[in-house]
Amino acid sequence: MIELQGVWRTYPVGEGVVHALRDVSLTIAPGEHVALIGPSGSGKSTLLHILGCLDRPSQGRYCFEGRDVVALPEAERSLLRRTRIGFVFQFFHLLPRLTAQGNVELPMLFGGVPREERKARAAQALASVGLLPRAGHRPDQLSGGERQRVAIARAVVMNPAVVLADEPTGNLDRASAQDVMGVLEAMNRQGLTLVVVTHDPLLAARAKRVVHLADGVLADAPAGEA
Amino acid sequence: MAFLDLLGFAVGALRGHRLRTALSVAGVAIGITAVLALTALGEGARRYIVDEFATLGSNLVIILPGKVETTGGVPFGGVTHDLTLEDHAALARLGRLRCAAPIAVATETLRFRDLGRSAPILGTTADYQEIRRLRLAAGSFLPSGDPERSGTEIVLGTKVAQELFRGENPLGQVVRVGPDRFRVVGVLAPRGLSMLGFDLDEAAFIPVRTAMRLFNRTSLFRIVAEVRIFAEMDQAKAEVLTLLKNRHRAEDVTVYTQDAMLASFSAILRVLTLSLAGIASVSLVVAGVGIMNVMLVSVTERRAEIGLLKALGAPAPRILLAFLAEAVILAALGGAAGLAAGGAGVGLLALAYPDFPVAIPLWAVGAAVTLSFLVGVGFGVWPARRATQLDPIAALARR
Numbered sequence A: 001m002i003e004l005q006g007v008w009r010t011y012p013v014g015e016g017v018v019h020a021l022r023d024v025s026l027t028i029a030p031g032e033h034v035a036l037i038g039p040s041g042s043g044k045s046t047l048l049h050i051l052g053c054l055d056r057p058s059q060g061r062y063c064f065e066g067r068d069v070v071a072l073p074e075a076e077r078s079l080l081r082r083t084r085i086g087f088v089f090q091f092f093h094l095l096p097r098l099t100a101q102g103n104v105e106l107p108m109l110f111g112g113v114p115r116e117e118r119k120a121r122a123a124q125a126l127a128s129v130g131l132l133p134r135a136g137h138r139p140d141q142l143s144g145g146e147r148q149r150v151a152i153a154r155a156v157v158m159n160p161a162v163v164l165a166d167e168p169t170g171n172l173d174r175a176s177a178q179d180v181m182g183v184l185e186a187m188n189r190q191g192l193t194l195v196v197v198t199h200d201p202l203l204a205a206r207a208k209r210v211v212h213l214a215d216g217v218l219a220d221a222p223a224g225e226a
Numbered sequence B: 001m002a003f004l005d006l007l008g009f010a011v012g013a014l015r016g017h018r019l020r021t022a023l024s025v026a027g028v029a030i031g032i033t034a035v036l037a038l039t040a041l042g043e044g045a046r047r048y049i050v051d052e053f054a055t056l057g058s059n060l061v062i063i064l065p066g067k068v069e070t071t072g073g074v075p076f077g078g079v080t081h082d083l084t085l086e087d088h089a090a091l092a093r094l095g096r097l098r099c100a101a102p103i104a105v106a107t108e109t110l111r112f113r114d115l116g117r118s119a120p121i122l123g124t125t126a127d128y129q130e131i132r133r134l135r136l137a138a139g140s141f142l143p144s145g146d147p148e149r150s151g152t153e154i155v156l157g158t159k160v161a162q163e164l165f166r167g168e169n170p171l172g173q174v175v176r177v178g179p180d181r182f183r184v185v186g187v188l189a190p191r192g193l194s195m196l197g198f199d200l201d202e203a204a205f206i207p208v209r210t211a212m213r214l215f216n217r218t219s220l221f222r223i224v225a226e227v228r229i230f231a232e233m234d235q236a237k238a239e240v241l242t243l244l245k246n247r248h249r250a251e252d253v254t255v256y257t258q259d260a261m262l263a264s265f266s267a268i269l270r271v272l273t274l275s276l277a278g279i280a281s282v283s284l285v286v287a288g289v290g291i292m293n294v295m296l297v298s299v300t301e302r303r304a305e306i307g308l309l310k311a312l313g314a315p316a317p318r319i320l321l322a323f324l325a326e327a328v329i330l331a332a333l334g335g336a337a338g339l340a341a342g343g344a345g346v347g348l349l350a351l352a353y354p355d356f357p358v359a360i361p362l363w364a365v366g367a368a369v370t371l372s373f374l375v376g377v378g379f380g381v382w383p384a385r386r387a388t389q390l391d392p393i394a395a396l397a398r399r
């Protein structure tokens, strides 16, 4: 379902270039749970952005669900992000003026989903992260773990094929991190493909597959070895 | 449906940032108010000056018998025809002239009981009042009607009335001029020097036919006429000349417009109009910069929001539409508030200074409303448009 082949990502910096990714090839099957680990600056976010159609490789091929998406026009890639890919960020990125319900409705609002359906689906998504009672609360009335769960509800509300999470627990205490990972793993068990970037070896160990990045070079590592 | 949802999102964003919304609305409103107030003041000044000049008689054409050679020397050959009441009647029919008044003049002694006073006496018609914008302290001016009519009414200048009647009411009294007896029908309000060189306060007015007989004249002293449209001054002058040339079969009259004064009058008007335009454009620019700043800050502050919307796969045109809706709402609220404030301010000014003719010119309202929309929408959407073209990763990145 995800197929990267010989992907490079370079950033021009001053006179020279920075190689954020070097010749990365990676295949992820539907329903997999992949943990992406590596030191800071090794290219984890860069790789996730490319997988999420937020960024394009400088060189190489990327097929998503059998389609080469590198050359797709922006409108098509935006449609993919809206319908097939869910993104979870380290800093939640919830709109502070909207309630949890409103934040979860956001992708549907801009996707043109009718009001009634929006409400029902948002409630369902909030229920799946255990936050239905908090639907009317604004982000500043929620704890960090709850905010991240709202963000997860927003990521899955459009029924994507894959959820990409970039250090989703990086800002959370251990207990909240457990909650958040628990929610994601439960969704994975129901068939959602999951790619999680993490610093935490313990969290990574919970994944069936761990992929290791160092200085932009990718190595499959057996679970537990990180 | 989808548009209503976006509108709801926009309203939510405006309500969610009350301070910023209030600032934006105030920015637009202050700009619009400034434009309206300044142009109303400028327009008031312009009208005030135009009115002043109008009472001085800026649209006058004055016709004198005899050709004045500006090149010097005496009129060359030919007879000078009289300027007659028939000439006046013909001129009065010209379409470009609003009205024309004949004038015969002589200095005579006015007598009331045993008091006498020498004064210039003008034989003229009712039209003279309108042309000179004469106001009466009491009674009325000469009756309108056929200039050929020999009436015995007299209207006195304010000083003449004071000196002859010494506090008595002149109306209805009989005044003698030589052998003739006149009945006082009106007294002028104080006025001062006219541009023809008479002190109107010291003059008296009688019907023109009577005056010509009394003064034993065959020719009028002058005809003064008022041109309907200031811009048609030159055409009117040419028409008058042609008409009289045809009637007299000679060029034997001088037509005189108050050229020097008119020239400076136009110059003043032009400067006024220019400075009005200047004032308006300065206030437009000030208003525009104010609106622009608030809008730019607002959108820049929300780069992260736009980045998030992009990352969530919101189509760029819909993001733009939401921002457009916001900008339009802001501009409309600000525009309405500004129009109300400007209108109220100018209304108050008009109440406080009833003599100063302040008024908001219609074009200023149009310009102000157009401005609030152009700037509001332009500076709301232009940065939003740039933001939607932004890389969502960069927009979301923590700075």
Ligand SMILES: Nc1ncnc2c1ncn2[C@@H]1O[C@H](COP(=O)(O)OP(=O)(O)O)[C@@H](O)[C@H]1O
Binding pocket: A011, A012, A013, A018, A019, A020, A038, A039, A040, A041, A042, A043, A044, A045, A046, A047
């Ligand atoms: N916009 C950019 N311009 C220049 N260099 C960048 C940019 N984004 C990332 N990099 C560089 O690419 C490398 C990988 O970054 P990133 O993917 O964010 O690392 P990680 O997420 O693993 O910490 C780093 O060396 C970083 O400095």
Ligand SMILES: [Mg+2]
Binding pocket: A044, A045, A046
């Ligand atoms: Mg990172």
